[in-house]
Amino acid sequence: MAAALELDRVSKTYGAMRAVDDVSLSIGAGERVALIGASGSGKSTLIRIASGLALADKTSGKVASFGVGVQEGGRLSREVRRARRHIGLVFQQFALVGRLSVMTNVLVGALGRVGALRGTLGLWNDDERRTALAALAEVGIQAHAGKKARELSGGQQQRVAIARALVQGAKLVLADEPIASLDPKSAKRVMDTLVTMSRDHGIALVVSLHQVDYATAYFDRVVAMNAGRVVFDGPASRINAAFLTELYGASAEELILPSQFAVAADAAAREPAHVS
Ligand SMILES: Nc1ncnc2c1ncn2[C@@H]1O[C@H](COP(=O)(O)OP(=O)(O)OP(=O)(O)O)[C@@H](O)[C@H]1O
Numbered sequence: 399m400a401a402a403l404e405l406d407r408v409s410k411t412y413g414a415m416r417a418v419d420d421v422s423l424s425i426g427a428g429e430r431v432a433l434i435g436a437s438g439s440g441k442s443t444l445i446r447i448a449s450g451l452a453l454a455d456k457t458s459g460k461v462a463s464f465g466v467g468v469q470e471g472g473r474l475s476r477e478v479r480r481a482r483r484h485i486g487l488v489f490q491q492f493a494l495v496g497r498l499s500v501m502t503n504v505l506v507g508a509l510g511r512v513g514a515l516r517g518t519l520g521l522w523n524d525d526e527r528r529t530a531l532a533a534l535a536e537v538g539i540q541a542h543a544g545k546k547a548r549e550l551s552g553g554q555q556q557r558v559a560i561a562r563a564l565v566q567g568a569k570l571v572l573a574d575e576p577i578a579s580l581d582p583k584s585a586k587r588v589m590d591t592l593v594t595m596s597r598d599h600g601i602a603l604v605v606s607l608h609q610v611d612y613a614t615a616y617f618d619r620v621v622a623m624n625a626g627r628v629v630f631d632g633p634a635s636r637i638n639a640a641f642l643t644e645l646y647g648a649s650a651e652e653l654i655l656p657s658q659f660a661v662a663a664d665a666a667a668r669e670p671a672h673v674s
């Protein structure tokens with residue numbers, strides 16, 4: 399089976415800045431990958447390129463999802479709309495239409511199939527409503543279906559975005575820092591929902607994260623970026639404070655687990671006593 403996501407020698411230059419620098423990556427159907435990296439390392443740019451929201455440089459190879467082209471050589475593929483249909487997106491900033499109901503926001507995920515006009519007018523049939531309610535039930539917010547999206551908490555809004563990907567029939571979900579704006583409890587709930595969605599439906603999942611502790615808790619495979627390049631692609635079990643410092647130097651502090659910081663701080667505090 400074709401990979402859920404295939405990136406072949408992808409680069410993206412902004413002026414003199416190489417935001418993404420010659421990245422090749424393959425993610426299997428149903429596979430879950432955490433994308434980590436300090437601020438500015440290129441995570442968002444890579445996700446935007448993978449979904450066709452940003453064009454890579456002309457020198458880049460092909461980006462494809464399940465064998466369907468997204469872009470190649472800095473141009474969108476002819477079949478990009480077909481590729482996008484099975485790519486679900488979840489963003490850091492809750493990308494819902496606040497004045498519309500939760501239900502409508504979820505059903506807009508089906509626009510690719512039902513046509514924009516009907517979607518905008520909110521003319522959903524019973525089948526579509528049932529599908530949307532089932533998806534909302536799956537993410538645990540069916541009780542809020544009739545509320546306006548802006549009345550929901552950040553974590554609930556992220557779960558609506560996940561329900562939307564389900565209704566869309568996504569086979570690959572790309573989530574760019576979906577928990578960055580959430581408190582720890584909501585963050586955990588959103589991560590649980592993403593991983594459960596992926597497991598239950600065999601949906602491939604790529605989640606970019608600042609918080610390395612979430613990456614190692616929820617994922618087997620971690621891709622680490624630094625200055626636009628993939629500097630590590632392997633088992634989450636290899637990721638610890640020492641390894642992050644090796645990869646990122648001083649900017650590792652941004653990524654290291656608070657618990658490991660505490661351990662390091664404890665050790666530092668003990669040091670003088672030990673010496674004297
Ligand atoms: N539209 C743009 N125009 C110019 N430079 C950009 C643009 N988008 C991103 N960049 C630059 O590309 C680099 C990578 O940015 P990107 O947003 O992909 O990083 P990131 O890993 O997502 O960072 P963060 O963790 O802060 O979200 C940064 O140096 C950024 O300033």
Ligand SMILES: [Mg+2]
Pocket residue numbers: 441442443574575
């Ligand atoms: Mg980003």
